[in-house]
Amino acid sequence: MTNAIEIRQLHYRAGRAFQLRQLDLNVPSGAIYGFLGPNGSGKTTTIRLVLGLLRPLAGRITVLGDAIPDAAPRVLARVGYVPEQPHLDPTLTVRETLRFQAAFYPHWDSPCAEHLLRQFELDERTAFGRLSKGQKGKLMTLLALAQRPDLLVLDEPTDGLDPVVRRDVLSALLDYVSQRQATVFISSHLIHELERICDWIGVMDNGRLITEVPMARFKNGIKRLRVAGAPPSAAGAPFMILAREHVNGGAETWVVRDWEPEMAAYFATIGAALNDVIDLDLEEGFVELLRSFRDRPSSS
Amino acid sequence: MFRVMLYSQWKWTRLIVALGSIAAFALPLVSVQGAARADSNPLQAGELLQAVQSWGTLYPVLAAALGLLVAIATWAPDHRGRHVHALSLPLPRWRYVLLRFGAGATLLAAPIVAVSAGALLPGALAIRFALAVLVAYAVFFAVSAGTARTAGIILGLIGSVILVQIIAGVANVDLDLFGRVQVLVLNWPGPLAIFTGRWMLIDV
Numbered sequence: 493m494t495n496a497i498e499i500r501q502l503h504y505r506a507g508r509a510f511q512l513r514q515l516d517l518n519v520p521s522g523a524i525y526g527f528l529g530p531n532g533s534g535k536t537t538t539i540r541l542v543l544g545l546l547r548p549l550a551g552r553i554t555v556l557g558d559a560i561p562d563a564a565p566r567v568l569a570r571v572g573y574v575p576e577q578p579h580l581d582p583t584l585t586v587r588e589t590l591r592f593q594a595a596f597y598p599h600w601d602s603p604c605a606e607h608l609l610r611q612f613e614l615d616e617r618t619a620f621g622r623l624s625k626g627q628k629g630k631l632m633t634l635l636a637l638a639q640r641p642d643l644l645v646l647d648e649p650t651d652g653l654d655p656v657v658r659r660d661v662l663s664a665l666l667d668y669v670s671q672r673q674a675t676v677f678i679s680s681h682l683i684h685e686l687e688r689i690c691d692w693i694g695v696m697d698n699g700r701l702i703t704e705v706p707m708a709r710f711k712n713g714i715k716r717l718r719v720a721g722a723p724p725s726a727a728g729a730p731f732m733i734l735a736r737e738h739v740n741g742g743a744e745t746w747v748v749r750d751w752e753p754e755m756a757a758y759f760a761t762i763g764a765a766l767n768d769v770i771d772l773d774l775e776e777g778f779v780e781l782l783r784s785f786r787d788r789p790s791s792s
Numbered sequence: 793m794f795r796v797m798l799y800s801q802w803k804w805t806r807l808i809v810a811l812g813s814i815a816a817f818a819l820p821l822v823s824v825q826g827a828a829r830a831d832s833n834p835l836q837a838g839e840l841l842q843a844v845q846s847w848g849t850l851y852p853v854l855a856a857a858l859g860l861l862v863a864i865a866t867w868a869p870d871h872r873g874r875h876v877h878a879l880s881l882p883l884p885r886w887r888y889v890l891l892r893f894g895a896g897a898t899l900l901a902a903p904i905v906a907v908s909a910g911a912l913l914p915g916a917l918a919i920r921f922a923l924a925v926l927v928a929y930a931v932f933f934a935v936s937a938g939t940a941r942t943a944g945i946i947l948g949l950i951g952s953v954i955l956v957q958i959i960a961g962v963a964n965v966d967l968d969l970f971g972r973v974q975v976l977v978l979n980w981p982g983p984l985a986i987f988t989g990r991w992m993l994i995d996v
Contacts, residue, residue, distance in 0.1 A: 545879045569882035579873035583803045595796040596881050 495554075496521045496643050496675035497542055502551030504541060512537060512699045515551070519677050519692070524669065526686035526707070527679035528778060529696030535679040536576055538696065539647050542677070543573060556643055569598055572636030576647040578628045582621025586614050586631060590638075597639045605638035608664060626657035633661050637668050644669075646678040650685065658682075662689065687711070687774040695781060702785045703749075714777035717746040718768035719759065726762065730755050734784035747772070747780040793883075798895040804865040809902050812858045816903040819854065820910035820917070823847030848991035851907075851917075852924055856987065858903055859928025866896040867936045893933055900925050917991070924986045931983070 497519035505511040512534050519525045529535045540546045542555060544564030553560040555567045580589055586609070594600040609616065612630040614623075623631065629649065636644060644665065650658040666689065669676055680686050686693065687707070694704040703710070714734070720743050726733060735747040751769075759766040772780065802809075823844050870878045870892075878888055904925060908918035935946065953969055960967035978988045 543880055545876065565882050565884050567882075568880060573880045575876050575880070577874075577876070579876040581800055581803075581869040581877075582872065583869070584800060588799070592796045592800060595793045596883065 494521045494557075495519060496523075496556055497525075497677060498552075498554040499538075499542070500552045502538075502541065502553065503549045504537060504546065504551075505549060506537060510534070510537075510699060512541075512548075515699075515701055517694060517701055517704060519675060521675055522673050523692045524676040524678065524690045525692040525694065526690035527677060527694050527696065528683065528686065529679075530782065531681075533696040534699045535696055536647055539645055539677070539679060543568065543571065543645060569639075570642045572639045572641035572644045574629075574632045574636050574644075574646045574649045576651070578620070578625075578632065580620045580628075580632070580635075583619060585617055585619050586623075587616040589620055589631065589635070590616075593635050593638070599640040601638050601640050604640070605634060608634040608637060611664065612660060626653050629653050629657060629661060633664060637664060640672070642672075642674055644674055644676045644678075646676065648680055649678065651681060658685070683775045683778055684773075693774075695778065697782055697785055702781060710777065711774055712771075713750045713752075714772050714780065715748055715751045716770040716772055716776075717748060717751075717766060718770070719744045719746055720765045720767055722746075722759070722764035723762055728758075728761075730758055734780050743767075747784070749781070794891055794894060797891045798898060800869065801866055801892070801895045801899060804868055805862050805896070805899050808858070808861045808865060809899050812854070812861075812903040813906040815854055816858075816921070817906035817910040819847065819850055820907060820912075823850075845990060851921055851991045852987040854903075855921055855924035856928045858900060858925050859930075860932045862896050862900055863929050863932035863936050866892055866933060871936075889937065893930075896929060896933065897926065900929060920986065920991065927984065927986055 495518045497517065499515055499517040502512055502515040502517075510532070515534075515538065517538070527535050527538070537546065541548055542553060542560065544561035544567070547561055556570055558567045560567060581592070584592060590605055590609075594602065594605075612627075612634060614627060614631060614634070618627075620628065620631065633649060636646075646665070649665075650661055653661065662685070665676065668674065678686070678690070690707050692704070693707050693710050695702045705713070718739075720741075722742075722744055726736075729748075731751050732749040733746055734749055735745075737745045739745055753769075756766050756769070879885070881888065904918060904922040907921045908915075911917050935943070938946075953973065957967070957969045960969070976982055977984050979985060
């Protein structure tokens with residue numbers, strides 16, 4: 493499987509307070525890759541580096557087979573980008589914005605743009621600056637899709653939108669992806685939204701990628717275990733222990749990653765008893781993952 | 793591409809260009825109005841030339857103002873969007889800058905033509921006005937293309953010159969930095985020499 497986005501040993505610094513360190517990231521071609529992380533974790537910076545909007549201090553970025561930022565113009569012709577903040581000329585009307593955008597993209601699909609214009613119910617005579625937040629989100633999505641991109645890079649595309657608009661935008665994106673087999677790289681705070689649509693997930697915190705796994709493995713691999721009689725040290729565990737808390741008596745709650753059912757046999761080998769295995773949803777798994785990452789001395 | 797860029801900039805600069813063109817058309821006419829008075833005669837030629845010359849100082853002022861305002865308006869949509877849209881377009885940065893510059897320069901043709909029309913004949917005055925407008929536009933275009941850091945560096949340089957001059961004055965050192973800078977910048981072949989000298993003893 494080839495990768496639509498490949499990042500190797502990327503290093504970037506923004507001022508004294510923030511930096512990306514030795515970032516490695518792979519977005520498989522045709523995947524819908526959810527990019528999760530708390531505010532300030534480096535998601536938007538990574539996206540801007542991927543698009544060549546920022547220049548890295550070190551490392552290599554390859555997008556659709558071309559090196560970034562050297563080949564940025566050629567790559568950007570095949571990438572649809574929806575940024576976090578509205579960025580278009582506020583004085584241009586919807587129609588004028590479409591004309592402006594069409595002039596720069598060789599594969600601009602006018603029928604698709606007209607179709608989405610009707611589907612999103614956008615008034616073509618209204619200036620971009622006078623559109624509501626939801627309408628701006630729809631227009632930016634329309635522009636990204638009408639370019640017929642091979643890769644969609646979406647930075648919190650539905651953040652702050654009401655549920656109806658969010659559904660419209662996501663539905664248009666999924667329609668496009670199913671037709672074109674395009675790759676989607678989407679960052680969002682809305683974890684449950686990503687849970688529904690993504691097949692890969694990457695989690696950032698403090699400028700580092702904590703994990704990058706297929707969604708199914710992430711969802712199924714993180715569990716809360718109720719354990720009794722466990723020794724203080726759990727050396728040789730076949731799974732990763734993210735958190736370990738005493739409940740009462742000798743009982744403990746463990747949050748573990750990379751769990752498989754046959755690993756239950758491990759507890760007998762350390763003289764403990766596994767009483768219960770509880771599924772965690774993506775949000776709980778995400779929170780536990782972040783907590784364990786921050787508790788590690790090396791993460792600071 | 794150039795057409796949509798020109799249209800986008802027209803929306804930002806149309807008021808500046810329209811008012812600038814009216815002023816540019818009116819200026820040559822207003823400056824020679826004394827010649828049309830009924831009581832004027834050959835003996836008052838000196839006074840007429842003096843009046844015309846005093847109006848002439850407005851040409852470089854108008855050229856500088858047009859250059860400044862159009863340059864600021866040229867970058868305004870990009871600054872508002874923090875350059876994200878411009879940088880995410882599939883073309884090299886130098887080409888985008890060239891498109892923006894070209895569109896602004898094209899819009900400045902209107903006031904240049906207006907001066908030419910107001911002066912009745914296209915000639916040295918219109919050419920000089922055109923050069924002054926384009927020099928001002930190019931300088932302010934370059935400055936306003938920069939980030940806050942660039943503006944800080946420029947202000948820092950100006951501040952340093954002022955500080956050195958003040959210190960030299962306090963220490964009673966014979967140093968005229970302002971004079972030297974003025975000579976370097978405003979006298980031929982300085983970059984802003986086009987703005988100085990007599991404007992009105994030509995063409996009208």
